[in-house]
Amino acid sequence: MVTRVLIVEDQKIMQKHFEEIIAGEREFCHIKTIRDASQAAACCAGNQVDLVLMDVQTLHNNSGLTAAKIIKEKYPWIKVVIITSLIDPEILVKSRASKADGLWYKDYSEEEILSVLKRVLLGEKIFPDSAPSVEINNIDSSKLSPRQLEMLRLYIKGFSYGEIGQKMNCSTAGVRWNFQDMIAKAGFSCKEELLAAALESKLIVTTLKE
Numbered sequence: 254m255v256t257r258v259l260i261v262e263d264q265k266i267m268q269k270h271f272e273e274i275i276a277g278e279r280e281f282c283h284i285k286t287i288r289d290a291s292q293a294a295a296c297c298a299g300n301q302v303d304l305v306l307m308d309v310q311t312l313h314n315n316s317g318l319t320a321a322k323i324i325k326e327k328y329p330w331i332k333v334v335i336i337t338s339l340i341d342p343e344i345l346v347k348s349r350a351s352k353a354d355g356l357w358y359k360d361y362s363e364e365e366i367l368s369v370l371k372r373v374l375l376g377e378k379i380f381p382d383s384a385p386s387v388e389i390n391n392i393d394s395s396k397l398s399p400r401q402l403e404m405l406r407l408y409i410k411g412f413s414y415g416e417i418g419q420k421m422n423c424s425t426a427g428v429r430w431n432f433q434d435m436i437a438k439a440g441f442s443c444k445e446e447l448l449a450a451a452l453e454s455k456l457i458v459t460t461l462k463e
Contacts, residue, residue: 255282256374259296261317262308262336263288267359271306274367281370288312290320297328304370307353309337309344309461316461318347325352332373336366340394341458342384342402355379387454389447391440394456401431406457408432409448 258275260283262268268286275283284302287293289312293305305324307317321333335348338359348356354373357366358381369379386395397405400421407417414428421428432444441447451457 254280256280256303257282257284257301259284259293259302259305260286261288261290261293261305261311261320262286263310263312264308267308271366278367289315290317291315293317293320294323294327297324297331302328302331304332304374305334306366306370307333307335309335309339309348310458314460314462316463318344318351318353318461319463321348321353322351334366334370334373334379339455339458340385340387341406341456342399343406344458345381345384349380356381358385361385387456389439389450389454389456392438394454396438397435401435402457404428404431405435405447405451406459409452409457409459 258281260268260271260275262271272283272286275281285296287296290307293307296302297305307321309317311317317335321335324331324333333353334355334357335353336357336359337344340358340361345356355369355378357369372379386393388394404417404421407420412420415425418425418428436444436447439447439450441450
């Protein structure tokens with residue numbers, strides 16, 4: 254039985270890479286490649302797709318995670334594998350919550366994507382235990398606690414220390430201490446350097462449209 258594959262990826266070089274992989278396997282049939290995740294569910298209508306290879310951040314910042322959730326709700330028999338270069342731990346959490354069948358990190362996974370696809374088709378759920386870590390100046394990002402990462406995410410979204418404290422049941426002074434701790438551990442001289450490094454390394458992602 255041939256598995257019909259939809260590719261959702263906005264980068265042309267990655268589109269070509271995945272298309273070549275699919276074309277090289279007799280049991281796969283490449284149906285279509287699209288750049289915008291918001292169009293993915295419509296492409297799955299009419300029983301035309303068996304497997305979706307879904308990027309997280311697509312054209313116009315439309316979220317592949319949102320698209321994956323819609324597809325799994327409408328067509329639970331379709332397999333969806335999330336692919337991303339974003340290492341924000343929230344991506345892993347949301348991928349699981351979307352009911353996707355797997356998550357593959359473009360730049361960090363040791364297993365080849367083809368192996369992941371074949372295992373998913375056999376009924377496995379393929380998710381790493383944790384998100385990859387990167388060096389943030391002087392430290393590994395894993396040295397920042399999940400609570401500190403959430404504070405950092407909220408601040409990047411525009412919340413003040415006081416508002417972050419209210420959301421996370423913490424005093425304003427406690428939020429300030431955590432930022433000072435992150436800055437000191439990473440060896441930065443100011444908060445702005447910490448924010449820039451978190452965004453540049455894709456440790457924190459706030460641009461996805463829900």
